[in-house]
Amino acid sequence: MAAPARYLDPAVLARIGSLDLKAKIVVEGVLTGLHRSPRRGFSVEFAEYRQYLPGDALATIDWKVFARSDRHYVKKFEEDTNLECHLLLDVSGSMHYGSRGVTKGEYGCFLAASLAYLMHRQRDAVGLIAFDDEIVHRVPPSARAGHLRTLLLALERLPAGHRTNVAKPLGDLAKVLSKRGLVVVISDLLDDQARVIEGLRHFRQRGTDVIVFHLLDQQELQFTFADVARFRDSESATEVLADPSAVRGDYLRAVQGFVDTYRRELGGAGIDYHLLDTSKPLDLALMAYLNARGRR
Numbered sequence: 001m002a003a004p005a006r007y008l009d010p011a012v013l014a015r016i017g018s019l020d021l022k023a024k025i026v027v028e029g030v031l032t033g034l035h036r037s038p039r040r041g042f043s044v045e046f047a048e049y050r051q052y053l054p055g056d057a058l059a060t061i062d063w064k065v066f067a068r069s070d071r072h073y074v075k076k077f078e079e080d081t082n083l084e085c086h087l088l089l090d091v092s093g094s095m096h097y098g099s100r101g102v103t104k105g106e107y108g109c110f111l112a113a114s115l116a117y118l119m120h121r122q123r124d125a126v127g128l129i130a131f132d133d134e135i136v137h138r139v140p141p142s143a144r145a146g147h148l149r150t151l152l153l154a155l156e157r158l159p160a161g162h163r164t165n166v167a168k169p170l171g172d173l174a175k176v177l178s179k180r181g182l183v184v185v186i187s188d189l190l191d192d193q194a195r196v197i198e199g200l201r202h203f204r205q206r207g208t209d210v211i212v213f214h215l216l217d218q219q220e221l222q223f224t225f226a227d228v229a230r231f232r233d234s235e236s237a238t239e240v241l242a243d244p245s246a247v248r249g250d251y252l253r254a255v256q257g258f259v260d261t262y263r264r265e266l267g268g269a270g271i272d273y274h275l276l277d278t279s280k281p282l283d284l285a286l287m288a289y290l291n292a293r294g295r296r
Helices: 004-008 019-036 063-069 104-121 147-156 167-176 193-205 218-222 244-268 283-295
Strands: 049-051 073-075 084-090 125-131 135-142 182-187 209-216 229-232 239-242 272-277
Touching (some): 019 104, 019 283, 084 104, 084 167, 104 182, 104 209, 104 283, 125 167, 135 147, 135 167, 167 193, 209 218, 218 244, 239 244, 244 272, 272 283
Parallel strands (some): 084 125, 182 209
Antiparallel strands (some): 049 073, 125 135, 229 239
């Protein structure tokens, strides 16, 4: 049998059956890795337990966890662990691109499904908003039994979107959020940067935590094309004939500036920003989420 880490590879995940099975494989693989890690910062009970603090009642200590970890943990009450999370998934035309068999859109679905599965395990309320230049599908947050299946089915049936307008659905959601919680944005962010950054800052101003997973294909990041080719914009249908060897330097500098702007501006606003190469395993993305979840 292949090592569990192998199943986190998006190309391998694409060949596995249903989305709920993909999500289970990713999450179980990550949690298994955490168990085996010498780091004690995480455990499979990370949202149901916290470390013992002076003054806590001894009756709340879980001695089974102590026997496994040699550390004192107390059980947390459900109201301490519940979180309302909104997964915002970009389904616009540019997300259809993929140079290694898995598109950015498919990778985004794998990631959204895995996060939903993980949140459901934690009894967190999780919802889904799919968007292109507007909200095209919404599943309200819930932690009820059966809700995860509803959300995963919605992910499997999402319509293909068209033009990107990240800022508009961000603004629409910011207006209607009634609870402080967590917003997770999964997108290639190929839009006007100033408007996207402004939209994300609205959530922080309302006290909502934000994690941004910036998905880019390996070719978008490295531009290793060799032959003269006609490059076509998947949303506007604009075509450009170019010699990759002649434009590679300028292209890579532009991409680096694009990424650096998001990293600097979002980081300065207190937003967790993570650039993800869609040819890489999903475990880094889940670890980023767990870190952010743990800080709450």
